[in-house]
Amino acid sequence: MYIDKNVKIIDLGLYLEKQDLLIVGDIHLGYEESLNNRGILVPRFQYKETVEKMKKMLDNVKPKKILINGDLKHEFGSIMSYEWKNVLNFIDFLQERCQELIIIKGNHDVILEPITKKKGILLIPYYKIDEYFICHGDKIFEEIDSKVIIIGNEHPAISLSKDGRKELYKCFLKGRYKKKKLIIMPSFNMLTIGSDIFQEKRLSPYIPKDLSKFKVYVAEDKIYNFGEVKNIKNYVRRTV
């Protein structure tokens, strides 16, 4: 499904057709490890599932370039950590499947640089291509002249409720930021859904208070386009 002209939603990622670029973000590898380190002994399924999902997407679109829009790794503990292997393996896996791998530095990516350097990958604050400006979304860049901004960071989700039942879904959002188009991507993290955009404090400074003109695309087994927020106002509760 196209969320915009030339921009197609592939599962939890975005594919820019003309540019042959697949964007995914907020993978947060090693999330389980960080839980383990805090004494929550969650068994590890994340890496396996992430790779499987990624494979499926890549089989589907076979892009030339892959862009990771921030927060590849959840938290960096010891550099010797077993989880490091997973990150390296994941990068290897992606590099095998594309010609160019680009990684944008997210707010969690504190010490990612040694790896990217080792693998010959550029770690950049944002990526500009044609009319698209892609950044993680945790901070504002002045003088963006691109027409479309694509961000992650927010982990947007929406909770729909009916007859007392309530369920939370990952979603894409499309709206405007300073007269520019703004697309917010959900997280690629398998463990968490995200934060309810209508009920929790927003993280990204790109997101305006008023979301009523935003369009909602729920990403589950397929993409459900709900159109503008007003369509679902009977199914969501707002506090923010």
Added chain:
Amino acid sequence: MITKKTEPNSEEEIFNVMHPLVKQWFKQKFQKFTPPQLYGLLEIHSRNNILVSASTGSGKSLTCFLSILNELVDSSEKGILEDRTYCVYISPLKALSNDIEVNLKEPLKEMEEIYGKKLGIRIGVRTGDTTTAERAKMAAKPPHILITTPESLGILLNTIKFKEHLRKVDWIAVDELHSLAENKRGVHLSLTLERLQQLSPGACRIGLSATVAPLETVAMYLVGNKDCIIVDAPFLKELDLKVISPVKDLIETTYDSMNKQTYELLDQLIQEHKTTIIFTNTRAGTERVVNHLKTKFPKNYSENIGAHHGSLSREHRLDLEQKMREGKLKVCVTSTSLELGIDIGYIDLVILLGSPKSVARAKQRCLPYDSRILLSDGTYKTIGEIVEHKLDVPIQSYDIKRKNFVKNKIIDYHKSISRQILNIKLHSGSLLRCTYEHPIMTQTGWKNASQLTEGEYVAEIFDLKNKSTLYLYEIIPKHKFYVENQDDFLRKIVDRYVQKKRCDYSGIAKRVGIHQNTLQNYMRKKGRRKSIRLDTFLKLMKICNVQKKQYLFYLQEIKSKSHHRKPLPLKFTKDLMWLAGVVASDGALTKSAYSSDIKIKIGNKDKRLLERCRRIYNEIGFYPKIRYDKKRKFYSLDCGAQFVVAIFSALGIKIGKGKSHNIEVSNILNKLPKDLIIPFIEGVLEGDGNKDINIRIFSSSKKFMLGIHNLLNRCGIHNYFVYQQAKTSKVIKKITSDEGYCLKIGRNKHVQEFLKYCTLYGKKAQFLKNKHYNKGPNEKDVDANISWTKILTITKENKKQQVYNITLKSEPNNYYAESLLMHNCGRAGHKLHDTIKGRIIVLDRDDLIENAVLSKHVVEHNIDRIHIPTNCLDVLAQQIYGIAISEQINIKELYALIKNSYCYQTLKWEEFLEVIDYLSGKYSTLEERHIYAKIWYDEETGMIGKRGKLARIIYMTNIGTIPDESFISVKIGDYIIGKIDENFLEKLKPGDIFVLGGNTYQFKHAKGMVAYVSTAIGRTPTVPSWVSDMLPLSFDLAMGIQKFRKLMEEKLKKYDKEEVLKFIQEYLYVDLNTAEAIFNYFYEQYKYLEIPHEKKILMEHYDEDKKKYVVFHALYGRKVNEVLSRAVAYAVSKTEKKDLEIGVNDNGFYLSFDKRINVTGVLNKIKSKDMDKIMALAIDKTEIIKRRFRHCATRALMILRTYKGQTKRVGRQQVSSMILLSAVRKISENFPILKETRREILEDLMDIENAKNVMKEIEDGKITIKEVHTNIPSPFAFNLVLQGKMDIMKADDKIEFLKRIHKDVMLKIKMKGG
């Protein structure tokens, strides 16, 4: 084998094994052993496993400590006291262990005082509050008696150093066993006990428990598969229980006014009592009540009110407990931490806000209304009168040790209803009526009335040296007599007063209540009024501050009408008493036919006797004449002296006919000293006595004879009371009536004593004086102030009646009822009452019924059965981890150890292996195993051991079974306004109005640990927080209400209002007002719809707005209804593919949905045998499992609350547990922790067993289902719909749900567009 001990040991048996020092201490401190002690002490001494079930205050703890101290004192004195722990005493609460320390150290100190030096017995408390320094000290020098909590004991077993001290423990005592047994703490403890037993194989187990049922199960819980003796000694507190409503009409009241009146009622109750404990069901409730009382009544509550609950700091709790002991606290508000019956302070009122939901047992130690209590002035008052009017009269107590009488004071009054009274008839003729539990002094010590046997001797009062004297003017009717105004006495008095005070005569006259002229007349020396009325005279004396001795002289000239010249006696004289005695036997007071005057008549054949009487009259200025009736050869003497008449009638001689039957001994007579009483009895003897064999006195009035018998006893003169059939008796031919009573003073010593005080005016006394003989039994039955009298018969009386008792201020804590010495109810002075006044404040009509039935259960001693969780895999995991840390163990040995515990008796090997697999990390890949594995398990050797360097510290910091209390922050936007309990949040649904900090808010939604609300000022809450926080109604009590409902249906069909009201009053023991409220509630339901009951479940359909409701009137308690509702919802959602809203409370449940769907016959479709399967699927589709999984995962140490020095917030735990849950599900739907979560929900949180039983009864047709349709909910459905807890039964998965919404939205867009 579990056996009940039916016979107590004797005191001698117990004293025989007691060390002299302990014996001496005990005898100084106590009068006798309590029942638990009589039954338990020797068993503990012999190191038998024992379960002692008795109430708080029955000496339960002392039963345990006494035997143990006895051993330790003995060892100490012999110098063989070892440095090890002899006794491990486990108590469930930190607060409780502090209390026990006080109760244990004090006796030890007192024993050391007797001993004269230190005994060297160490007592130590080890809880979470114990400081590191204290711990180190304990490890070096172990306490001989270690007081600890289940969790701390679990830690101690893994402490290398301390463990060594626990290798030869003799006793393992568990206090408040009942409260532990029914939750996972108890399951945890049961394994800890096995571990301790493994260390100390010779240790015996002592369980101390309140009354619970069934005791056999609790005993099995205590000992596992070992033998155990049960001691059931219901020596219980009496509970004077009342249900009250803060408002008259529970329906037509706004929340604000209900709230206001509830607090006003609370304040009023608190102010009327000395110390009050208020129980609320939640910590939040506790804080709320304290806060409201402080702000609403700032004058009454400041420093004297306190909140007590587990999450308060140690200092705060100790401080509060200390304040309670010292009586500085007026009111203590608590959630549950004090509930276990800490003996602190002086508590005379317990208030339960809302319903306690479970039956507390209560018994009575009381007397019926007309039992006469001996006051310290020698007179009697009925206990009913004392209690009903709260009379502050001094009570006569008896100090058994010093053998003397002591004056005592009443500090509280009690009243309750009893169904059973014992009638104890004594050889002395007295009849005592009291409740079964009333303790009475016997020759072998205090015994409960029900333990008495016929032929046993009980203590009757003897030789009470009464010295009080009475002025005669005090006992005559003062308005009928006049005082002569001699010597211008009045004028002098009044003039002096007027001068001194500079007031005028009219003021004085006004105060006396007479006209000024009248006063002037009185004062005029030779005026018209020479005499003044006695009462006016006394009033005047009082006003003018004249001392008694100044005016006593004038009172010698009291007159009625006729003037007499001789002065009257001021006090009783021997002569007067003798004369009264003669009148009592051979005389009469008769009314004159012409005037209101009364004559004193005496008739006798002996002229000399009458002459003696006449002389006595003469001496006080009366001159009657002796007449002779020739026909009857009978002399008579009539005297009209009204003064003497007044005195005689004050002594108990009745006026008019039937005197001989009605005569009794008056309180005035009881007040007099021995040298006046005996002349009176001598007088009686002259009239109706017999001198031939010893002294015998006859009367046809039983009351009179008993009174005289009692008087003689009190004079220290031993005598027998004999009931005689007049016609068959040889000695009392004279008496013409059928029944006669006789008194006999048989023993020479006592006859002589009697004669010593006699006037010897009559010939009978003189005859005895001259007769000398020496015979009579030796006086084993007479002690210094006790005469032992035999019990003739004991009969039961089954009649509901009011019974009464009092609390005395100080020791000795006893009193005389009739003439018998009995122990008082409750401990004296600043101790916990044996009678606790319980006031249940009801907040709605269902509460009212529930509490009325609850009170019935209490009165009739129906006890709820407890549920002990079994095969809990999470607790098992924690304990295996603990064992593996302390030692390497073979898996078979481990399995055997675990199966010793009652809670794991039926644990399957496969389930056990699943837990081992989980702990050894088998579910993860080999390379990741180091992260997850807690233990290693070598399948070849079968050995198990610890894994990881941090294992010990992880175990120590995460042990325990109580889930972290989770408070949900309540926010408006970003602003936090307060906190609510997690469980309370579970009950809120969007749109609900609830109270927080006195304000009302509307709940919007919750996210993680935050609840978002908006203000809802002035709106009526839809969820009354007190009610919704309630504990679930027990199944047993629910069935009690169901039964009552059935009876009510029958009565309403057959009888009119009056008869139904009568039934309610009798059945539930409630007053008319309450009965009326209950009647109205049932009548409304009956008229509107019909009454559901134990044999009939109503399904009530009705619509509200667009929503459809089906209310199931299934009163089985929430635990069962949680199951039924979900089973039904699951069955419906299977066929209808709809999400259903479920509301559940104790009285039933409802399903709600937006379209009419078919639920007809749903209850009949579910088969009881499928319930397990259905429910496993059903709860997976509800919200409950998420929260409960966190609790179980935390217990199984899959979530570590404290890790690497950091403690996680509950919120974090919850969020992580959701991730954990979905991960675990990927491993297996039968992962042991997931399985345990389901088991906990179904068996502990809910009650699937009873739910199955209900379904079975429906299957078998024993319960019928009736479907009805209404427009508005029926009265019984009202509260359910209002407060029902919400849950959702999901009909499909998340994606299906999304698709449905998407379809809806698309359809709407299309319609708009089209």
